[in-house]
Amino acid sequence: xxxxxxxxxxxxxxxxxxxxxxxxxxxxxxxxxxxxxxxxxxxxxxxxxxxxxxxxxxxxxxxxxxxxxxxxxxxxxxxxxxxxxxxxxxxxxxxxxxxxxxxxxxxxxxxxxxxxxxxxxxxxxxxxxxxxxxxxxxxxxxxxxxxxxxxxxxxxxxxxxxxxxxxxxxxxxxxxxxxxxxxxxxxxxxxxxxxxxxxxxxxxxxxxxxxxxxxxxxxxxxxxxxxxxxxxxxxxxxxxxxxxxxxxxxxxxxxxxxxxxxxxxxxxxxxxxxxxxxxxxxxxxxxxxxxxxxxxxxxxxxxxxxxx
Amino acid sequence: xxxxxxxxxxxxxxxxxxxxxxxxxxxxxxxxxxxxxxxxxxxxxxxxxxxxxxxxxxxxxxxxxxxxxxxxxxxxxxxxxxxxxxxxxxxxxxxxxxxxxxxxxxxxxxxxxxxxxxxxxxxxxxxxxxxxxxxxxxxxxxxxxxxxxxxxxxxx
Numbered sequence: 001x002x003x004x005x006x007x008x009x010x011x012x013x014x015x016x017x018x019x020x021x022x023x024x025x026x027x028x029x030x031x032x033x034x035x036x037x038x039x040x041x042x043x044x045x046x047x048x049x050x051x052x053x054x055x056x057x058x059x060x061x062x063x064x065x066x067x068x069x070x071x072x073x074x075x076x077x078x079x080x081x082x083x084x085x086x087x088x089x090x091x092x093x094x095x096x097x098x099x100x101x102x103x104x105x106x107x108x109x110x111x112x113x114x115x116x117x118x119x120x121x122x123x124x125x126x127x128x129x130x131x132x133x134x135x136x137x138x139x140x141x142x143x144x145x146x147x148x149x150x151x152x153x154x155x156x157x158x159x160x161x162x163x164x165x166x167x168x169x170x171x172x173x174x175x176x177x178x179x180x181x182x183x184x185x186x187x188x189x190x191x192x193x194x195x196x197x198x199x200x201x202x203x204x205x206x207x208x209x210x211x212x213x214x215x216x217x218x219x220x221x222x223x224x225x226x227x228x229x230x231x232x233x234x235x236x237x238x239x240x241x242x243x244x245x246x247x248x249x250x251x252x253x254x255x256x257x258x259x260x261x262x263x264x265x266x267x268x269x270x271x272x273x274x275x276x277x278x279x280x281x282x283x284x285x286x287x288x289x290x291x292x293x294x295x296x297x298x299x300x301x302x303x304x305x306x307x308x
Numbered sequence: 309x310x311x312x313x314x315x316x317x318x319x320x321x322x323x324x325x326x327x328x329x330x331x332x333x334x335x336x337x338x339x340x341x342x343x344x345x346x347x348x349x350x351x352x353x354x355x356x357x358x359x360x361x362x363x364x365x366x367x368x369x370x371x372x373x374x375x376x377x378x379x380x381x382x383x384x385x386x387x388x389x390x391x392x393x394x395x396x397x398x399x400x401x402x403x404x405x406x407x408x409x410x411x412x413x414x415x416x417x418x419x420x421x422x423x424x425x426x427x428x429x430x431x432x433x434x435x436x437x438x439x440x441x442x443x444x445x446x447x448x449x450x451x452x453x454x455x456x457x458x459x460x461x462x463x464x
Contacts, residue, residue: 088336089340128322
């Protein structure tokens with residue numbers, strides 16, 4: 001527990017709040033921790049003190065913790081793989097190279113099973129997604145209080161927000177999902193042409209072949225296809241977010257139990273262990289699912305004569 | 309749980325890492341792996357070929373050995389035959405030579421004997437005559453008896 005004065009509710013809330021750096025508008029009334037208020041004389045970029053401020057920052061804000069961990073973990077991924085790629089040789093592989101090759105082979109098999117077209121971007125895309133998301137999910141296994149407490153201690157600010165698991169931030173998961181969506185549309189148009197893409201949206205699933213019937217079918221088709229198209233990135237991003245958020249939530253609830261007496265504390269210990277073991281599965285599985293769906297979407301984007 | 313600039317930040321970061329992965333990681337590792345795959349395939353093929361080559365070589369060696377044995381047997385046969393022939397020839401030649409030498413020796417002996425006989429004969433005639441002369445002294449008509457004595461000497 002983060003201090004005795006905290007209630008369980010505020011403890012959980014604190015753990016689920018991102019460290020947000022954003023713009024507060026001119027004339028905004030800020031409330032400090034000690035209750036005094038302060039009116040901003042100009043637009044200010046600053047760290048939010050509470051979730052009201054975060055809401056008021058609107059779109060012009062960045063989750064510093066999410067971005068920090070996401071980039072750090074991405075750099076770790078890039079560093080490890082680059083190191084192996086530089087020392088790569090076709091002789092007898094050893095140690096880390098062996099392991100990395102195993103991963104590459106695994107990704108390659110998955111890509112080749114689903115994606116039968118020529119596109120050199122898809123395999124690296126799948127690899128990046130798998131490893132990066134895996135790393136980000138893995139942060140969930142670090143006991144929930146360690147890093148936030150460390151940051152509070154380091155900054156001396158007891159209200160310092162610091163979320164450790166980037167994939168429990170929908171911005172991160174949706175950011176990746178929409179990038180995949182963008183690539184999907186880009187390759188769709190590149191492979192089928194703009195008209196082909198538009199036709200795909202308007203002439204499926206209902207197609208009569210006679211123009212005077214089609215005229216009425218096209219709007220229906222367009223609505224159906226648009227919904228299914230938009231649903232792809234949303235479901236992709238929210239699936240990952242939902243799974244990890246739920247997992248994180250349970251870890252936080254278990255952590256809250258540690259402060260509630262000996263019996264509950266011991267029980268929480270067992271629950272923590274069990275959930276962590278189960279969560280290993282979720283971590284790898286969600287990274288894998290995100291990767292496989294990305295490959296499938298890429299394949300759909302390249303699929304010229306799609307049948308419904 | 310606000311949607312904000314993090315969304316865009318993450319998108320850009322994501323694309324950057326994908327680009328990095330494609331440019332500096334994937335191709336290098338995949339190429340090396342493909343290269344190794346090719347090497348292993350080549351190696352296996354070479355091993356296969358070597359096995360077949362070995363089999364062939366062994367077959368060939370066996371055949372050559374058999375041929376060599378046959379040849380050797382033939383050579384030994386021929387040599388034996390030739391040796392026998394040479395021995396036979398040598399025997400014949402030796403016989404002939406021996407015969408010839410014997411004949412020559414015999415002829416020489418005969419000649420020698422004749423010559424000795426001749427010499428002896430002439431000396432015996434002289435000696436007999438001298439002996440008879442001394443025994444008979446003057447009573448002997450040399451002319452009359454000479455023919456007699458020579459006839460005697462010729463009878464030797």
